[in-house]
Amino acid sequence: MTADIVARKLGAPLDIIIPRKLIDIDNKEHAIGAIMEDGTAYIDKEIVKLLSLNNQYIEKEKAHQIQEIRRRNSSYSKSSLNYNFKDKTVILIDDGAATGATLIVAAKWIRNQHQQSQSGSL
Numbered sequence: 001m002t003a004d005i006v007a008r009k010l011g012a013p014l015d016i017i018i019p020r021k022l023i024d025i026d027n028k029e030h031a032i033g034a035i036m037e038d039g040t041a042y043i044d045k046e047i048v049k050l051l052s053l054n055n056q057y058i059e060k061e062k063a064h065q066i067q068e069i070r071r072r073n074s075s076y077s078k079s080s081l082n083y084n085f086k087d088k089t090v091i092l093i094d095d096g097a098a099t100g101a102t103l104i105v106a107a108k109w110i111r112n113q114h115q116q117s118q119s120g121s122l
Contacts, residue, residue, distance in 0.1 A: 002095040012091075015083070017109065018072050019102040020065035025057055034101035035062050037069040040112060042105040085114040 007014035021031035022043070032053065033043035041062060048058065090110055094103050 003093040006091065006093055010091075016076060017083075017106055018069045019106045019109070020069050021099070021101050022058065022061045022065060024051060025053065026051075029098070031099040031101040032058070032061075034105035035065050035069075036105055036109045037066055037073065038109070039066065040105060040109040042101055042108060044099070044101065083110075083113050084117060085110060086117055 003016070004014055006012075017036070019034045019036050022033040022035060022041075024030040024032050024047075030047075031044070032047050032051065033041060035041045039062070043058065092103055092106050092110075094106075097103050
């Protein structure tokens with residue numbers, strides 16, 4: 001795994017978050033956005049409009065991908081799902097970033113987690 005190699009080279013801890021791309025109904029390789037387990041999402045509105053995708057399809061795809069994230073999370077032995085980004089540098093690594101959607105949603109989610117921890121919500 002690319003992230004493991006980078007973490008070892010930097011002597012840094014490794015943690016995993018799992019974003020999932022939201023796929024185009026006609027092209028499984030093409031992302032129309034991405035989502036995190038808690039529902040944090042990024043939707044490429046221009047692509048959705050261009051493809052004339054309806055909200056019902058998008059919501060169904062979100063639910064499907066959240067279910068897949070949960071399945072994958074359960075297969076990794078994580079001691080805690082509480083992330084603490086205070087005073088830390090975060091390096092996002094995605095070894096398959098084609099459209100950037102999963103990196104965008106991961107960055108958005110990390111920012112939200114950091115803001116919540118700063119306000120004492122976590």
